[in-house]
Amino acid sequence: MKYEVAIGLEIHLELQTKSKLFCGCSTTFGREPNVNCCPICLGLPGTLPVFNRRAIELAVTAAIALNSAVSDQSRFDRKNYHYPDLPKAYQISQYEQPLARGGFLEIESEQSFKKIKLERVHLEEEAGKLIHSGSSILGSEYSLVDYNRAGIPLLEIVTAPDIRSGREARLFLEDLRLLLLYTGASDCKMEEGSLRCDANISLRPSGLSSLGTKTEVKNMNSFRAVETALNFEAKRQEAILKAGGSIAQETCHWDEAKKETIPLRGKEGSSDYRYFPEPDLLPLTLDRALIQNISEQLPELPLQRRTRLKQQYGLEAGEAGLFTENRALGDFFESAAEEYSNYRSLAKWVRGDLLYQIRESGKPVEEIQPKQLIELLTLLDQETINRPVAKELLSEMVKSGKGPKELVKEQGLERVSGREKLMPLVERVVAENPAVVEKYLQGKDKAISFLVGRVMALTGGRADPGEINKLLKEKISQ
Amino acid sequence: MELYQKTAANLSLMLQKKEVSSVEVVQSFLDRIELVEPHVKAFITHTPLIALETASAVDKKRLLGEDLHPLAGVPIAIKDNLCTAGLRTTCASRILENFIPPYDATVVEAIKRAGMPLLGKTNMDEFAMGSSTENSAFFSTANPWNLDKVPGGSSGGSAAAVSTGMAPLALGSDTGGSIRQPASFCGLIGLRPTYGRVSRYGLIAFASSLDQIGPLSLTAHDSALLMDVVAGYDPLDSTSLPEAVPDYAAGLEGEIKKLRVGVIKQNLADGFNPEVKAAVLKLVALLGANGAEIDEISLPLADYGLGAYYLIAPSEASSNLGRYDGVRYGYNAGGDNIEVMFSRTRGEGFGPEVKRRIIIGTYALSAGYYDAYYLQAMKVRTLIRRDYEAAFKKFDLLVGATTPTPAFNIGEKADDPLQMYLSDICNINDALAGVPSLSVPSGIDSCGLPLGMQMTAPPSREGLLLKIAGFLEQKRDPFPLRPRVKLSEGGEL
Numbered sequence: 001m002k003y004e005v006a007i008g009l010e011i012h013l014e015l016q017t018k019s020k021l022f023c024g025c026s027t028t029f030g031r032e033p034n035v036n037c038c039p040i041c042l043g044l045p046g047t048l049p050v051f052n053r054r055a056i057e058l059a060v061t062a063a064i065a066l067n068s069a070v071s072d073q074s075r076f077d078r079k080n081y082h083y084p085d086l087p088k089a090y091q092i093s094q095y096e097q098p099l100a101r102g103g104f105l106e107i108e109s110e111q112s113f114k115k116i117k118l119e120r121v122h123l124e125e126e127a128g129k130l131i132h133s134g135s136s137i138l139g140s141e142y143s144l145v146d147y148n149r150a151g152i153p154l155l156e157i158v159t160a161p162d163i164r165s166g167r168e169a170r171l172f173l174e175d176l177r178l179l180l181l182y183t184g185a186s187d188c189k190m191e192e193g194s195l196r197c198d199a200n201i202s203l204r205p206s207g208l209s210s211l212g213t214k215t216e217v218k219n220m221n222s223f224r225a226v227e228t229a230l231n232f233e234a235k236r237q238e239a240i241l242k243a244g245g246s247i248a249q250e251t252c253h254w255d256e257a258k259k260e261t262i263p264l265r266g267k268e269g270s271s272d273y274r275y276f277p278e279p280d281l282l283p284l285t286l287d288r289a290l291i292q293n294i295s296e297q298l299p300e301l302p303l304q305r306r307t308r309l310k311q312q313y314g315l316e317a318g319e320a321g322l323f324t325e326n327r328a329l330g331d332f333f334e335s336a337a338e339e340y341s342n343y344r345s346l347a348k349w350v351r352g353d354l355l356y357q358i359r360e361s362g363k364p365v366e367e368i369q370p371k372q373l374i375e376l377l378t379l380l381d382q383e384t385i386n387r388p389v390a391k392e393l394l395s396e397m398v399k400s401g402k403g404p405k406e407l408v409k410e411q412g413l414e415r416v417s418g419r420e421k422l423m424p425l426v427e428r429v430v431a432e433n434p435a436v437v438e439k440y441l442q443g444k445d446k447a448i449s450f451l452v453g454r455v456m457a458l459t460g461g462r463a464d465p466g467e468i469n470k471l472l473k474e475k476i477s478q
Numbered sequence: 479m480e481l482y483q484k485t486a487a488n489l490s491l492m493l494q495k496k497e498v499s500s501v502e503v504v505q506s507f508l509d510r511i512e513l514v515e516p517h518v519k520a521f522i523t524h525t526p527l528i529a530l531e532t533a534s535a536v537d538k539k540r541l542l543g544e545d546l547h548p549l550a551g552v553p554i555a556i557k558d559n560l561c562t563a564g565l566r567t568t569c570a571s572r573i574l575e576n577f578i579p580p581y582d583a584t585v586v587e588a589i590k591r592a593g594m595p596l597l598g599k600t601n602m603d604e605f606a607m608g609s610s611t612e613n614s615a616f617f618s619t620a621n622p623w624n625l626d627k628v629p630g631g632s633s634g635g636s637a638a639a640v641s642t643g644m645a646p647l648a649l650g651s652d653t654g655g656s657i658r659q660p661a662s663f664c665g666l667i668g669l670r671p672t673y674g675r676v677s678r679y680g681l682i683a684f685a686s687s688l689d690q691i692g693p694l695s696l697t698a699h700d701s702a703l704l705m706d707v708v709a710g711y712d713p714l715d716s717t718s719l720p721e722a723v724p725d726y727a728a729g730l731e732g733e734i735k736k737l738r739v740g741v742i743k744q745n746l747a748d749g750f751n752p753e754v755k756a757a758v759l760k761l762v763a764l765l766g767a768n769g770a771e772i773d774e775i776s777l778p779l780a781d782y783g784l785g786a787y788y789l790i791a792p793s794e795a796s797s798n799l800g801r802y803d804g805v806r807y808g809y810n811a812g813g814d815n816i817e818v819m820f821s822r823t824r825g826e827g828f829g830p831e832v833k834r835r836i837i838i839g840t841y842a843l844s845a846g847y848y849d850a851y852y853l854q855a856m857k858v859r860t861l862i863r864r865d866y867e868a869a870f871k872k873f874d875l876l877v878g879a880t881t882p883t884p885a886f887n888i889g890e891k892a893d894d895p896l897q898m899y900l901s902d903i904c905n906i907n908d909a910l911a912g913v914p915s916l917s918v919p920s921g922i923d924s925c926g927l928p929l930g931m932q933m934t935a936p937p938s939r940e941g942l943l944l945k946i947a948g949f950l951e952q953k954r955d956p957f958p959l960r961p962r963v964k965l966s967e968g969g970e971l
Contacts, residue, residue, distance in 0.1 A: 039581050043801050045574065045682040046561045046583060048715050080797050080843070082820055089800025145805065274843035276852060279687035279794055281716050 003203040003241065005234045006211055007163035008119075009172065013155045013186040014126065014194035015058045020151035021125045022049030022092065029192050033131075033146035041151035043087030048280050055123065055153035057294060059099055060286065062155055062185040063121045064295050068103025073285050074122075076278040081271065084145050085128035093156075095275040098122035099284070106303055107175045109168055116172050117160035126152040149193075155186065161200065161211060166230035170223050173197060177223075178302045178325060190222055197226055202247070203237045212237075213247040217261055219254045229254040233261045305330070313343040322351055328365045329355060336370035340377060349377065353391055357398040372397055376404040384408070385415050386464050416459040417467055426471045429454045437476055448472060481506035482643040483960070486552050486700040489646060493551045496540065500533035500551030504595050507553050511597070511644045514963055514971050518620050520629075520638040521598040522558045523566055529553055529595035536593040548727075549703055550593030555645035557636050558599035559606055560691070561680040562586050569682050570614040571604045573802045573809045573827030583680020584715070585649060585691055585708045592707045597645050600635030604829045605799065606656055606684040608632050609901045612892050613831045620888070621663060623927050623961040627885040630660030636694050637664040642963055642971075647704050648694045653684050654787050655905025657692045658917040662880035662930025665919045665959055667701045667947055668694045670905075672937045673912035674719035676705075677712030683798040685791035686717075688909050696959055698918070698947035702726035705940065721938065729941040730948045737946075738873045739765055740775035745878020745904045745932065754879045757920035757929040762877060764953055765946075775873065777865045782858045783907040788899060789842045789855035790910075795832075796839030802827060834895065859910045866911040870936040875946065879904055880917040880930035904932055914940035918947040922957045 017027060023040035040047040063070050077095040103118040128150040134140035157176070163169050177188040177195065188195040202214035217233055220226045237247055252261040300308070302324050309320040309330070323330030333350045340346050354373065358365055376397065380390045385408060393404050393413065400407075408414060416422065429451055430437055440447040448469065455468045481489065481503050492498045508526050515521060536551040556562075559569045561579035563586075568574045582590065589596070603613035611619045611634025619634045621627035622642040629638040633650025637660035640648045650657040652670035661668020669692045676691045683689060693704040705726045712718045741762055746755050766772045804810030804823035811826045813819035828836070842851035869876060881901060891898040908915035913934055920931040935942045963971040 039579070042806060044561075044579065044581070044807070045567070045569070045577070045801070046559075046579070046678075046680040047581075048679050048717075050714060050716050078797050080800060082800060082803060084803070084805045084816060087801065087806065089803065090797050272845045274797070274840065274845075274848075276793060276797070276843055276848070279685075279717075280683075 001242070002206040003238055004206045004208075005164050005230075006161040006202050006204060006214075007165075007169055007230055008161040008200045009157075009159045009163065009169060010198045010200070011157045011159075011173070011176065012196045013062075013157070013180060013188060015055050015062075015153040015155055016184060016186050017052055017055045017058065017153055019052055019054075021052050021055050021123070021153035022151055025151065027152050029194075031148060033144070033148060036148040037150070041087065042147055043089075049092060049278075051281070051284070052153065056284065056286075057290075058183075058185045059121070059123045059153070059155050060291060060294050061183045061298065062180055063100035063103065064291070064298060065179055065183045065185075065301055066100075066103040066105055066118060066121060066157065068100035068118055068121045070100045070286060070291050071097060072288065073097065073283050074099045075283045076281045077275045078278050079124075079273040079275055081273055083127070084143070085130050085147075085150070087128065087147060087150055091125060091127065092278055092281070093124035094122035097283075105172065105176055105179065107168070107171045109171050114168075116162045116168075119158040119160055120156075121158075122156050124154050124156060126150060126154050161202070166227040166234070169199065169230050170227040173223050173226060175302065182299055182301055182327070184299075199226070199230055201230055201233050201237070203234065203241060213249050215247065215249065215261075215263070216251045217254055218251060219256075221256065225254060225256060228259060229261055232259065236261060313337060313347065315343070315347055319347050319351055326355075326365075329358075332365050332368065332370055336373055339371070340374045342377070342381075345377065346373075349373065349394075353394050354398075357395050360395075361398050363398060367401070368398060372403050379404055379408065383415055383417065383464070385413055386462060388461055389413050389415070413462060416463045419471065422455070422459075422463060422468060422471055423475070425455050425458045426468065426475050429458070430472070430475050440476060480510075480643075482510040482646075484646070485697050486549065486646040486695060486703055487697065489552045490548050490703065493540070494546075494548070500536045500540075500595065501530060503551060504529045504533040504553050504597070507597055507643070507645060510642070514622075514642045514644055517625060517963060517965060517971070518622055518638050518642055518644075519617050520600055520619050520635040520642070520644060521555070522568055522570060522601050522614075522616060522635070523599040525565065525596050525598050528565070529597050532590075532593065532595040536595070539593070547592040547707070549647075549707060551595065552646060553595040553597045554589055554647045554649065554704075555597045555600050555636060555639045556586065556589070556649045557602050557633050557651055559602060559651055559682040559684075560586055560599075560649060561682065562596070562599070565599070567599065567682070568616075569605050570602045570616060571828065571832070572615045573823070574682075575615070575809060577808050579680075581680065584677035584712045586680060588708050589649075594647075594707070597639075600633070600639055600648060602635055603632035603656075604832050605682070605795070606632040606651055606653055606689075607795070607831050607835055609655065609659055609898050610886075610888070610891065611635060611660075612888065613829060615829050618888060621885045621927075622963050623665065624885070624925070625964070625966060626887055627927065628663065628888050630663035630881075630885060632656040632660075633668075633694065634660045637661055637666055637668070640664070640666055640694050640696060641961060643960065646695070647700055649691055649704070649708070650694050651681055651684075651689055651691050652905075652909065653688045653690075653791060654909045655902035657694060658880050658905050658915060658930070658932060659902055661694050661917040662919075662932075663885040663928065665922075665928030665930075665961070666694050666696060666917075667698050667919070668692065668917045669701050669705070669940060669943065670908065670915045671705070671709065671940050672719065672914045674715075674717050675723070675914070675938065675940065676708050677710075677715040677718050679712055679714040683794075685794040686798060687794060688787075688791055690909075698944045698951060699727065699730060702730055702944045702948075705944070719938070724941050726941055726944055730945050734768075734945060734949055737765065737770040737875055739770045739772050740869060740873035740876045741772065742780070742876050742878040743774055743776040744780040747882070749882065750879055751883040751923075753921075753923040754881070754883060754929050757923075758877065758879050758931045761918075761920050761931050761950055761954060764950065768949075768953065773873070775869055775876065777862070777869065777907065779858060779862045779865050780907055783862055783910055784899065784903055786855040786858040786862070787906045787910060788838070789851050790859060792835040792839030793842045793852050793855075794839070796836045796843065799828075799832065799836055831895070862907055863911045866907075866913055874935070875942065876934040878932055880932040881905075884923050884925070884927035884929055908932075908934050913937055914943055916940070916943040916947055918950055919957075919959065920954075
């Protein structure tokens with residue numbers, strides 16, 4: 001029997017605000033423990049939450065970018081449970097009336113587009129973080145709590161079980177990350193925990209519409225881990241089903257070292273969070289004008305940008321993809337393209353040599369002036385310099401920040417061209433290498449490359465090999 | 479007349495005229511506390527040094543001719559569920575016995591800004607859960623009119639302190655009657671303002687959608703003066719009302735327009751103490767004689783209020799009190815692992831009534847029971863609110879008894895939670911509706927215990943309640959407002 005995989009993701013993203021969701025504390029990552037705290041986010045008796053309007057705007061921005069329907073009125077609820085990292089013993093979250101419902105994200109998978117539907121998008125607060133004395137919670141003698149993170153605004157996105165493979169899950173997350181980077185809602189750093197993902201996964205016989213029994217996979221700490229963990233879990237479930245067994249509904253822990261999902265049997269009782277409306281906050285009323293305004297101010301999103309780059313500049317899919325993923329590089333390209341119309345050549349230079357030099361030098365692309373590249377390409381087009389020199393100049397340009405014309409002058413790199421400059425050099429090389437000339441005359445065409453190389457060396461690499469080739473053949477044939 | 483016997487308004491005038499210094503005023507109250515407190519036990523924490531410091535600072539400013547608040551130099555006692563920076567705030571609970579908040583409640587900031595010397599933090603039922611102050615983890619407070627009786631609760635310490643002249647003014651909190659019921663038992667004015675009128679920031683939560691801070695005082699004028707200090711919008715409390723606050727003290731002046739008064743049938747029910755009812759009707763008749771239109775009204779859903787309240791308040795409490803786990807502050811019983819530490823800390827830290835309500839609330843919010851209990855109670859609450867809206871289309875004011883009986887004996891209801899809950903029967907619906915409600919003394923019964931009448935007004939009309947209470951103070955047949963504290967060993971204070 002063939003099985004179809006159904007995966008639904010539950011994604012948590014820290015919104016990129018300066019202050020926390022319900023108090024004025026800083027959200028700066030990586031500071032010493034328990035300094036970004038105040039009586040409110042520590043849940044001291046008598047304190048009360050007050051909305052951070054910026055967090056709400058960012059959440060609405062993200063929801064709109066995800067095509068999710070933002071509700072005029074949503075509500076906050078308390079999710080009650082006891083844990084040392086949860087200062088109030090409840091998390092302020094949204095349960096019955098989330099910020100936004102529905103929506104989708106279109107991903108490009110195997111050359112075709114696919115819409116992954118969303119169930120809901122809602123806003124909640126982060127918990128603190130436990131630091132265990134041992135290497136893991138088991139056998140740990142004591143644990144310390146850091147509340148710096150407690151109260152940072154968190155966006156939860158829940159997808160429908162529309163995802164069919166680990167690879168699709170990864171593509172979804174990559175596209176989601178890019179989308180949210182574009183909207184400025186989150187920095188989506190999985191390594192800093194500002195993007196986290198759990199998955200529900202089940203198998204069903206192909207063609208069946210009802211879902212099979214699912215497991216929940218946790219502890220996937222990178223996009224790659226999501227892909228491998230879900231593929232592993234799908235295989236694990238398939239093996240059980242093929243052997244006539246049945247799947248137990250349970251939570252599995254992805255073990256990155258062993259590369260396997262480990263069911264946490266018996267660890268998960270069915271939790272009852274005793275949700276009820278948060279009495280310390282009024283319902284969140286969003287005025288239509290605000291939603292409209294945010295919607296209008298939404299920047300161009302990745303999918304639109306990719307499509308536009310292809311159409312507007314005739315870029316290849318790979319180039320359009322690169323200039324979308326690497327937004328700054330794309331912006332550089334577009335800025336240069338305003339004054340340089342050979343888009344194909346420009347794109348090649350930007351994605352090739354320029355990107356290489358940027359990576360080598362570690363210099364951000366924002367510090368490089370598009371007009372310098374245009375200047376360089378123009379020198380090349382006018383045959384003032386040749387291609388190898390252009391490459392070298394680009395490297396210099398990126399390192400020093402000096403303009404190409406200035407560098408050409410400084411280093412005397414103008415191209416050596418023209419019969420009167422080159423012919424004497426050609427004559428000298430022919431005279432000095434009679435044996436090679438003889439070989440060429442005997443029909444060994446390749447021998448001429450050696451002679452071209454000699455002439456090039458005499459010009460310091462500043463001549464055009466084609467021109468030298470022509471002059472050499474002319475000289476030898478005399 | 480000693481300084482401690484004077485009203486806050488009187489003291490304010492004397493201070494402004496420089497007839498007396500704030501240090502002298504405070505000293506008079508401190509002397510009174512020394513004498514009376516051992517018999518009444520109204521305070522959990524005494525703060526004589528803080529009071530004297532504030533008083534002397536105010537006196538200096540007055541000498542320099544600085545602009546001062548009318549209540550500057552007039553001392554106050556506050557309930558021990560209001561957070562005070564650097565000063566222990568216990569909520570009368572073992573679990574917070576040594577809790578020192580790093581911040582002031584908004585109302586505490588306000589009284590500090592006004593220059594009011596703090597005499598101490600008053601006793602209460604643990605986490606404000608109770609109607610007699612017997613649920614304090616530390617000790618019970620006695621009713622100054624009869625030391626064998628309870629002062630009411632949960633703001634019993636605040637009521638007893640004002641009643642005996644240990645403080646001219648006090649702040650309490652009212653979730654389902656905790657200001658009005660003790661005010662009635664001790665013969666005071668006690669005001670529960672409109673929900674949102676006074677910031678809850680820094681009030682240790684019992685039931686967030688019901689808690690309100692309000693004044694207790696000897697006269698309506700004194701409560702109005704204190705409301706002028708504490709009422710108003712607070713950006714730190716999302717549920718605080720944004721609308722502007724009137725000048726309550728100034729609002730006491732002037733004519734009362736023709737009133738339509740509705741006497742709530744359920745709050746003068748058959749089972750109520752006859753003397754309680756007679757005293758209320760006498761004041762109602764006085765209003766009638768002064769031009770008010772009097773009619774009877776029945777609130778159709780009133781009988782369901784108590785049931786709804788004892789689901790909603792414990793539900794919120796079960797969540798609000800979850801944070802007391804020994805991890806960050808407060809009592810910690812220790813334990814080998816986190817579950818043991820949590821359960822031991824909470825098991826030893828909370829008293830029986832608090833545990834009872836946490837369990838009720840946890841149950842009412844549980845999956846499978848939520849719809850039948852919490853949700854149903856919230857629907858009842860909405861309907862009760864509508865009852866009030868309808869009633870206030872016909873009436874400007876609703877009146878009835880504050881409590882079915884005068885103060886009961888210490889220990890009388892301690893083992894019968896339901897009887898205890900019923901002592902708030904008249905107070906709860908106003909709280910559920912979020913409307914302002916005030917208890918005004920209505921007389922003294924044949925046993926020498928004070929009686930009270932409760933008046934309820936539409937949202938944000940606490941000014942009207944204070945004005946009518948002031949009017950009644952002037953027009954009613956006189957009766958003593960202060961007790962002689964009779965000691966069991968003989969003699970009186």
